[in-house]
Amino acid sequence: QPPSTYEPLNENTVVQFVKKLNYFTEDAALQVREIGDGNLNLVFHIVDESHAKSIIVKQALPYAKVVGESWPLTLERARFESSYLQKAAEYVPNLVPKVHYYDESLGLFVMDDLSSHLILRKGTIEGIQYPHLARDIGTFVAKVTFYTSDFYLHPFEKKQLVKQFINPELCKITEDLVFTDPFFDHETNDFPTEIREAVEQLWNDSELRHEVAKLKFQFLTQAEALLHGDLHTGSIFVTPESTKVIDPEFSFFGPIGFDLGQFFANIILSYLSQEAHILSSKERKQYQSYLVDTLKQTWSSFKQEFSKLWENEGNEVYTQVPGTLESFLGKVWVDAVGFAGCEVIRRTIGLAHVADLDTIQDLTQQYQLKEKALELGTYFIKNRTQITNMEQLIQVFYQE
Ligand code: ADP
Ligand code: MG
Ligand code: MG
Ligand code: MG
Structure with missing residues (x-):
C-alpha cells in the first residue's frame, strides 16, 4: 500500500x-x-x-x-x-x-533536464555515430562497480551499501522476464506465430536451459558490486559529445557482467536490425563496423579502467596477488557474454521488445532477423566459456 x-x-x-x-x-x-x-x-x-x-x-x-x-x-x-x-x-x-x-x-x-540529448536507441536506429559512447560506458561500468566492490570498500562499508540496495521487487522482474519466462511457454512471452518453430526449438533445448539456470542463479546470488540493472540503449542519453546514463531503478548488488552484457546485447540487436534500417550496403557496413568498434572499445575501456583502479586503489589484500585481476576479468567477460545472450533472447520473444526489431516494416525480414537473434543468443549462452575475447564474439555474428 x-x-x-x-x-x-x-x-x-x-x-x-x-x-x-x-x-x-x-x-x-x-x-x-x-x-x-x-x-x-x-x-x-x-x-x-x-x-x-x-x-x-x-x-x-x-x-x-x-x-x-x-x-x-x-x-x-x-x-x-x-x-x-x-x-x-x-x-x-x-x-x-x-x-x-x-x-x-x-x-x-x-x-537535470537532458532534453538536449537523444535516447541512444533512437540514435542507433537512425544510424548516428557516437564517438565517445564506448569509452564512456566502459569507464562508467568500471568506476561504479570497482568503487562499490569488495576490492575497494571495507567489508563493513560494502555490506552497509548492499543493504541500501536490496531491491527484491525490481530484481524479481528481471529474474522472471530475462531469465525465466522466455525459456518456458509462459503467458508473458510475445512473438509472432511465424517464428514459433524456432521458439519451440529453444524451449526444447535442455542444454540451453541448464546454462540459463546457472546464469539466473548467478544473478540471484552474486553481490559483486552495485549494478545499474537496466543498462540497455533506452537508458542512455547521448549527443556526439556527451553520454548520460539514466533510469537505474533496477539497481542492486549483482554480477558485474550483467550491466556489460545488457549493453552488449542491445548494441548487437542494433547491429542485426541495420539489415532493415540502412538500405545502402556500403553505409550499412560502415555503421555496423562502428557498432563492432563500440563493442570492442566498451570492453577494452572497461578492462583498462578497472585494471588501473584495481592496481592503484585496490584495498582487498588479494588484489595485490598476481593473477587475481586476470582471473576476475575473465569471469566478468564470460558472464557478460552469457547475460548478453539472455538479453538478446528476451528482447526478441519476451514481454519487453526493442524498437530496433519491432519497427521493421517488412515482416518476413523482421521474422528472419528475430530467428537470427535467437540463434545468436543461444550460441552466446552455450559457448560463453569458449568465446574468450571480443574478436571471437564478433566472428560469431559475421559468420551468421
Ligand atoms: P522509465 O523508468 O519509465 O523507463 P525513464 O527514466 O527511462 O523512465 O524515462 C522515460 C523517458 O522520459 C525517457 O525515454 C526520456 O524520453 C524522458 N526522460 C527521462 N529522464 C529525463 C531527463 N533527465 N531529461 C529529459 N528527458 C528525460
Ligand atoms: Mg520507458
Ligand atoms: Mg526507461
Ligand atoms: Mg525504468
Missing part, C-alpha cells in the same frame, strides 16, 4: 510542488508536459522559458501494467534510482544527471 501522503501528480499539482522547491522564481510562468513513455513512472518536463531554466520530475506509480493487469510495485524504486544516481555521481559526475531533490512520500525525485 502506498503511504496516505502519496498521490500521483498531474501537470497542475507538479507545478505547485516544484514551486515550493525554490528552483524557479516565484513569478515564473512554468510550462509542463508529461513525457514518460513507460508503464511504471511519470516523467514531467518543467520549463521556465523566460529564464531558460528547466527540470525533470520523475515519479514512481504504485503499480506496473503487465500483460493488461496492474501489479503493485514499490514506490521505493524512486529511492533506488536517485540513490544510485547520487552514488554514481561520486565517481562519474559527468555521466549521470544531477539529482536535486528526493521525496520519499511522493515517490519522486528531481533531476
Whole structure:
C-alpha cells in the first residue's frame, strides 16, 4: 500500500510542488508536459522559458501494467534510482544527471533536464555515430562497480551499501522476464506465430536451459558490486559529445557482467536490425563496423579502467596477488557474454521488445532477423566459456 501522503501528480499539482522547491522564481510562468513513455513512472518536463531554466520530475506509480493487469510495485524504486544516481555521481559526475531533490512520500525525485540529448536507441536506429559512447560506458561500468566492490570498500562499508540496495521487487522482474519466462511457454512471452518453430526449438533445448539456470542463479546470488540493472540503449542519453546514463531503478548488488552484457546485447540487436534500417550496403557496413568498434572499445575501456583502479586503489589484500585481476576479468567477460545472450533472447520473444526489431516494416525480414537473434543468443549462452575475447564474439555474428 502506498503511504496516505502519496498521490500521483498531474501537470497542475507538479507545478505547485516544484514551486515550493525554490528552483524557479516565484513569478515564473512554468510550462509542463508529461513525457514518460513507460508503464511504471511519470516523467514531467518543467520549463521556465523566460529564464531558460528547466527540470525533470520523475515519479514512481504504485503499480506496473503487465500483460493488461496492474501489479503493485514499490514506490521505493524512486529511492533506488536517485540513490544510485547520487552514488554514481561520486565517481562519474559527468555521466549521470544531477539529482536535486528526493521525496520519499511522493515517490519522486528531481533531476537535470537532458532534453538536449537523444535516447541512444533512437540514435542507433537512425544510424548516428557516437564517438565517445564506448569509452564512456566502459569507464562508467568500471568506476561504479570497482568503487562499490569488495576490492575497494571495507567489508563493513560494502555490506552497509548492499543493504541500501536490496531491491527484491525490481530484481524479481528481471529474474522472471530475462531469465525465466522466455525459456518456458509462459503467458508473458510475445512473438509472432511465424517464428514459433524456432521458439519451440529453444524451449526444447535442455542444454540451453541448464546454462540459463546457472546464469539466473548467478544473478540471484552474486553481490559483486552495485549494478545499474537496466543498462540497455533506452537508458542512455547521448549527443556526439556527451553520454548520460539514466533510469537505474533496477539497481542492486549483482554480477558485474550483467550491466556489460545488457549493453552488449542491445548494441548487437542494433547491429542485426541495420539489415532493415540502412538500405545502402556500403553505409550499412560502415555503421555496423562502428557498432563492432563500440563493442570492442566498451570492453577494452572497461578492462583498462578497472585494471588501473584495481592496481592503484585496490584495498582487498588479494588484489595485490598476481593473477587475481586476470582471473576476475575473465569471469566478468564470460558472464557478460552469457547475460548478453539472455538479453538478446528476451528482447526478441519476451514481454519487453526493442524498437530496433519491432519497427521493421517488412515482416518476413523482421521474422528472419528475430530467428537470427535467437540463434545468436543461444550460441552466446552455450559457448560463453569458449568465446574468450571480443574478436571471437564478433566472428560469431559475421559468420551468421
Ligand atoms: P522509465 O523508468 O519509465 O523507463 P525513464 O527514466 O527511462 O523512465 O524515462 C522515460 C523517458 O522520459 C525517457 O525515454 C526520456 O524520453 C524522458 N526522460 C527521462 N529522464 C529525463 C531527463 N533527465 N531529461 C529529459 N528527458 C528525460
Ligand atoms: Mg520507458
Ligand atoms: Mg526507461
Ligand atoms: Mg525504468
